[in-house]
Amino acid sequence: MSADAGRSALAHALLKRAPLWQEAEARARRFRSGRSDDPAEAARVADDYRLLAHDLARARLLLPRSRAREYLESVYASVHATLNHGGWRLGATLEKLFREEIPASMVWLAPYLAWATTLFVLAAAAGYALVDRFPELIALFASPDLIASVERGKLWTEGLLNIAPSSVLSVQILANNIVVSLFAYCSGFLFGLGTLYILGLNGLMLGAIFAYVAQHGLGGALASFIVAHGCVELSVMCLSGAAGAAVGEALMRPGSRGRIAAFRAAALRSGAVLVACAVLLVGAGLIEGFVSPDPRIALGIKIAIGVGYWLFMLALLSGRLWPPQGSR
Amino acid sequence: MSEAAPQLSVDSATGIDVTLPLAGAGARSYAFVVDWHVRVVLGLAWYGAAGLLYNYLRDGGLSVAPPSDNEPRWFGAVLVPALALYFLYHPVLELIMRGSTPGKRLAGVRVVTRDGGAPSAGALLVRNVFRLVDSLPLAYGLGLTLVALTREHVRCGDMAAGTLLVYESSSAALAVTPASTAGALDVASAELIAELLTRWPLLTAPARAALARTLLGRCGRSAEELAQLDETALRQALIEATRPQGEAR
Numbered sequence: 001m002s003a004d005a006g007r008s009a010l011a012h013a014l015l016k017r018a019p020l021w022q023e024a025e026a027r028a029r030r031f032r033s034g035r036s037d038d039p040a041e042a043a044r045v046a047d048d049y050r051l052l053a054h055d056l057a058r059a060r061l062l063l064p065r066s067r068a069r070e071y072l073e074s075v076y077a078s079v080h081a082t083l084n085h086g087g088w089r090l091g092a093t094l095e096k097l098f099r100e101e102i103p104a105s106m107v108w109l110a111p112y113l114a115w116a117t118t119l120f121v122l123a124a125a126a127g128y129a130l131v132d133r134f135p136e137l138i139a140l141f142a143s144p145d146l147i148a149s150v151e152r153g154k155l156w157t158e159g160l161l162n163i164a165p166s167s168v169l170s171v172q173i174l175a176n177n178i179v180v181s182l183f184a185y186c187s188g189f190l191f192g193l194g195t196l197y198i199l200g201l202n203g204l205m206l207g208a209i210f211a212y213v214a215q216h217g218l219g220g221a222l223a224s225f226i227v228a229h230g231c232v233e234l235s236v237m238c239l240s241g242a243a244g245a246a247v248g249e250a251l252m253r254p255g256s257r258g259r260i261a262a263f264r265a266a267a268l269r270s271g272a273v274l275v276a277c278a279v280l281l282v283g284a285g286l287i288e289g290f291v292s293p294d295p296r297i298a299l300g301i302k303i304a305i306g307v308g309y310w311l312f313m314l315a316l317l318s319g320r321l322w323p324p325q326g327s328r
Numbered sequence: 329m330s331e332a333a334p335q336l337s338v339d340s341a342t343g344i345d346v347t348l349p350l351a352g353a354g355a356r357s358y359a360f361v362v363d364w365h366v367r368v369v370l371g372l373a374w375y376g377a378a379g380l381l382y383n384y385l386r387d388g389g390l391s392v393a394p395p396s397d398n399e400p401r402w403f404g405a406v407l408v409p410a411l412a413l414y415f416l417y418h419p420v421l422e423l424i425m426r427g428s429t430p431g432k433r434l435a436g437v438r439v440v441t442r443d444g445g446a447p448s449a450g451a452l453l454v455r456n457v458f459r460l461v462d463s464l465p466l467a468y469g470l471g472l473t474l475v476a477l478t479r480e481h482v483r484c485g486d487m488a489a490g491t492l493l494v495y496e497s498s499s500a501a502l503a504v505t506p507a508s509t510a511g512a513l514d515v516a517s518a519e520l521i522a523e524l525l526t527r528w529p530l531l532t533a534p535a536r537a538a539l540a541r542t543l544l545g546r547c548g549r550s551a552e553e554l555a556q557l558d559e560t561a562l563r564q565a566l567i568e569a570t571r572p573q574g575e576a577r
Contacts, residue, residue, distance in 0.1 A: 006521070073346075
């Protein structure tokens, strides 16, 4: 009887502290959302943490199946996360992504990028050699409309703006490219085989089509169409392939960690690069819609745009677009 | 006997673990269905309103039909924003709402990292990119299968991003209000009374009577009234003092 009464007294006293918990929750929420950065308030959050730990320990013992305990668990976790991870500011989070996470991922992905690029180039060379030797095989890689157009001595890209306006074209192209890029990454989930397939197939198609148009004397015209957007577009394809390959290798050869832990680490490290890929593909899509098909724009300008955008990509991926932290 | 729900347990500096119950396929599906409806409604609402306005300004007609030719302005003002609302809903809202969406909020769940914190922007984006895999072959078949089979109820995107979906209790679930505890003991007194009742048999009769009178005096009982109570009555009064005056479960 005495023990029960004691527990009841403690439980009741504990529940009287609910307003303190609610205050602690509100304070933690203010800090997390970045609405407060007052040092005195921060000290109170630390005090809240101790108070909540004390009350939670009591609640687990005295009120194990109560809503009060559930609520305390949630508030305690929230204050714990606030103290250990700081506030959340979207701008700061994105800045960290572009300034730190993406350049770090690029360094880690460098060997994968070398392999993915090699595979893509070899596949393109194979496609070129195949169609150069056996022109009829182009039917495996290109649509009948494309083949008919080239046989008439015209690139399918000519008059593209008469079919659809630049803006429409841009959105269609960039959406398609982003989806292909994301698939190249995600298909690394199939132990890297999906990524190899997408990279290889795209390389084969590119080489085959180049060989076919070159046979009809249109190779230069196709190169001048591609140069403005292709430098970045093809680089991004290799980059997302490299990210997918990293994920695939982690699944195939997890090392001392478990397979899922290795997969998680690889996906997180390489995944940051995909944000940059998507941003770059939006730019490439706009160039492909507005610049590449426009016959009024001189080849020199297209080359300058292509090279300039490629250099911008290098700066973005290496983190050189932003000044070092200390110099601000 | 029911099996305990799986939970995320994280060490903390205080020595009291942070534990969060993991959400299963039901809560996930509920959140997804709510979010799906929200984004469909938002996308259609934009398409309808912008399309109506566009056609009205163009030729005075009240219609949402697309123009016969590919007009870039219609494409940019009507179709692209509607599609963006639908396809970018999850990644953008999870970024802005720190791992939550309206559907998740309604289902009482949120996305956290394995140490209980808010996921980074990279983790949230990876989680959403892997929806492409989770949605295979159709209707999130792979994702739901993984959620059902894995101990932590995670889909492929969560495995890749190192995230978990946990239940979050809101203060609305707290069935204790200041009114329900009004007039009750303060914490210090309650703890002392509990301690005294526990040690009651170990103390000498005069000592426990004196302590009981002091503590009951703190609870508002008068000295004259307490002086008339014998040892048994004092103990009973202590027990009565600990009884809640209105209580949650």
